[in-house]
Amino acid sequence: MIEIRGVSKIFQGEKAVDGISLTVHKGAIYGLLGSNGAGKTTLLKTLAGIYRPEEGTVKFEGKPVFENPEVKQRIIFMPDSPYFFPQASIKSMAAFYRSIYPGWNEAHFQELGKMFRLDTGRKLSRFSKGMQRQASFWLALSCSPDVLIMDEPIDGLDPVMRRQIKNLLFQEVAERGMTVIISSHNLREIEDLCDHVGIMHGGKMLVEKDLDDLKADTHKVQVAFRDERHASVLTAKLQILHQEQRGSVNLYIVKGDRERIGQAFRVYDPYVLDLLPLTLEEIFIYEMGDAGYDAQPILL
Ligand SMILES: Nc1ncnc2c1ncn2[C@@H]1O[C@H](COP(=O)(O)OP(=O)(O)OP(=O)(O)O)[C@@H](O)[C@H]1O
Numbered sequence: 001m002i003e004i005r006g007v008s009k010i011f012q013g014e015k016a017v018d019g020i021s022l023t024v025h026k027g028a029i030y031g032l033l034g035s036n037g038a039g040k041t042t043l044l045k046t047l048a049g050i051y052r053p054e055e056g057t058v059k060f061e062g063k064p065v066f067e068n069p070e071v072k073q074r075i076i077f078m079p080d081s082p083y084f085f086p087q088a089s090i091k092s093m094a095a096f097y098r099s100i101y102p103g104w105n106e107a108h109f110q111e112l113g114k115m116f117r118l119d120t121g122r123k124l125s126r127f128s129k130g131m132q133r134q135a136s137f138w139l140a141l142s143c144s145p146d147v148l149i150m151d152e153p154i155d156g157l158d159p160v161m162r163r164q165i166k167n168l169l170f171q172e173v174a175e176r177g178m179t180v181i182i183s184s185h186n187l188r189e190i191e192d193l194c195d196h197v198g199i200m201h202g203g204k205m206l207v208e209k210d211l212d213d214l215k216a217d218t219h220k221v222q223v224a225f226r227d228e229r230h231a232s233v234l235t236a237k238l239q240i241l242h243q244e245q246r247g248s249v250n251l252y253i254v255k256g257d258r259e260r261i262g263q264a265f266r267v268y269d270p271y272v273l274d275l276l277p278l279t280l281e282e283i284f285i286y287e288m289g290d291a292g293y294d295a296q297p298i299l300l
Contacts, residue, residue: 002024016203019056103144191211196211215283216258221253241286
């Protein structure tokens, strides 16, 4: 379990991360979203023990992460641009990782080689961006990390490789209880990957949710009433995040139990009644609107 309590990171007097607290449980896949400059990379580097926070604490299994080699051996941070030593090949980087990560699993490294199919003797600097990204995953997963922290990792990967890497991550989470923390700009991309999502803006965490709870708790309702006066009665009864009229159809975004919401509308015997699922993007736009933020510039 990773526990972040009241963490702030300050650069030149400005708080890049401002008083963030969150808990990431073992085996979770946590997605971090937010606008440019929101503080995602800074938070991830603080989590990985690369930055010392000016305020607050970051602990892994109860132990501080910063300047703690024992803990850092169990955490891998993948930066947004893969970094390798000059002149390095996969083979020489593997030798380096093997020497510093006690979790290095040679059999797994060999096994993953069948999937990645990269030339282990070739200079990494001659690889394409996507191939370098693949090499980073190959090396990182061969270390059997307890925690894998990734900054914009999917960038540059082709669709087949994206799917294969997602499957590999799911496998590591299911079999070993690996914890994954991943930052992205793309809600759709991480919708099918993460079980928790947090949205940052201006160094703060604006919204943080368990996705299953969130999806079970927010609904889109399209309804055409027989009598428009029914609409105002319903507004008072339900927790409505958003409401708009499209011709004779009213659209509602409502929080609460699906059955109870359906029942509340059915009482008026409307001409049309549809209860539809929302995308994660829609859920966050309405959630953030409810919390007083305009989500469009933050999420899109
Ligand atoms: N090393 C640094 N020195 C000074 N300021 C920094 C440094 N790193 C980040 N910052 C500042 O901290 C703030 C947060 O930056 P950060 O890179 O964490 O954002 P981000 O959410 O990852 O952004 P992006 O989505 O654009 O990658 C920005 O205002 C940035 O200018």
